[in-house]
Amino acid sequence: MPSGPPARAETRPVPDATGLELIAQALQEANADSVLGTAFFRDRAVIIANPPDVHEVLGRLKDQGYDFLASLHGVDYYPEEPRLGVLYELLDMKEVDRISVKARVHTDAPRIASVVDLWPGADHPEREVYDMFGVVFEGHPDLRRILMPEDYEGFPQRRDFPVGGEPVLFTYNEDSPYGKSQ
């Protein structure tokens, strides 16, 4: 039974800023172009990877112990360029370390290598990023929309995609879009 609240437990910033630089340096030694930079904010370590080399970077980190892909999601950095970001949240369960890998691609050719061969669990998240942001994952076994209907046009999570004003399609009105004719 705790006697009053003890001081907040020291949450280890893992890896710390130095550790992150060491990891990034090791990755750069293996392939000089693979790492574009690092970011350390609020104890969150991010490696900014060169999009063509992201599979290689993730493979190396996986071998280092970051072998659990906790999350894979997309971000639209509109109006900054390159606009689309794909983020991989990696976790080392033994050391209880987390590291993020970020790769940013342009909207005119949003292509990035799939990591389904490294983690089968990247299947649905990659489909979601494709569905919402239009990033094409090369080598994905079954890349199609997951949350939106198959015949949907556009990528709704992009920042320039308007909110609202969209006709709702059901089977009974799919031949005569809402508002046009009855």
Add this chain to the structure above:
Amino acid sequence: MSATTDYRKREESITLTSEPAGERQELLTLNMGPHHPATHGVLRLLVTLEGEIVRDLKPIIGYVHTGIEKTCEDKSYWKVIPCVERMDYVSYYFNAMAFCGAVETLLGIEVPPRAQYLRVIHLELNRIASHMVWLGTGALDLGAVSMFWYCFRERENILDLFEMSSGQRMHTRYFQVGGVFEDIPTGFAAKLRTFLDRMPTRADQFADLMEKNEIVLRRLRDVCPLDEKTLLGLGVTGPLLRAAGNPWDLRKAQPYSSYDHFDFKIPVGTVGDNYDRYRVRHAELYESVKIIEQALEGLPEGDHITSDRKVALPPRHELATSMEALIHHFKLVTEGFRVPPGEIYYPIEGPRGELGCFVRADGSAKPARVHMRDPSFSNLMAFAPMVKDGYIADLIATIAMLDPILGGIDR
């Protein structure tokens, strides 16, 4: 083209069979859903069957996709909380906790100890309520209707407690950035103690109802196991992973909101079959009760929300006397607070596994991106490998023990 002839055409990209059938085999593709009798949500399964054996399964999701993540980008930070609560509608406190935790980390503010303890009390109550929904509807899937009523009776008591502390039974918006909305009212502690005294007995009764039933045991034991390595590769966390023997629990591994102050155990299974999945969640009921008891006993005195007036509303009585409080109040309710630019991923242990909230702030009063890594979304990927080469009846038992909440999957 009419809707019915176009039906398959729109989905022709879906490969229905995993492998070509042999000469004397015949494969049948069966569509299950998109409705499900129990309250998991709207899930559709395309099942390829050889006789009664499941050879392939494709889950089709998105039927309850409402674009909550997109909606969040158009709301100020404190108005996002009710939106994210509606993602996984069974564990709303966890969604709010993940989002508030992410924003608090971005802001760099400290949550008062009393608020942390009150959060733990409500989170663990919500975990019990969520497991009650799972046990009730799971047993319903197995054909045991009475379990449903017993479980929902206990859940009602928890919802009554939520109503007492926040005024709402579901989607309570009780967690705020910086703390909780209000301190617990008089009588809450007494009512909570009554509930805590009764809950272990009730859990014993649930165990008797389930485990002394030969039919339930035969439908769960050694049914659809999946090993730890496959589960980890698929990104599965929570009770499903612990059932396979991996004791990964973020409450222990990366404690947040004072979880390191409490003494509790992490139940784990051995073989990772449906029975282990049931046992792990059932054992968690007792552990949650233990955590709430300790949190209630050691509840520290002090503020229930941060005193940072740039983030939290000033107390009502100050508005009549302090001009500064009035300005803060006005700024908060009109514009909301601004969050410095940055990105954060804040994971917590939800009732179904790692619930991570990714928030990107661009310096304005609205988030530029909110993403929930919902455990159900990842856990659903393990469904096909679990039920492959099993009976179709075991598929139903497995979905009951998988505990997916489609609101969280589709968001």
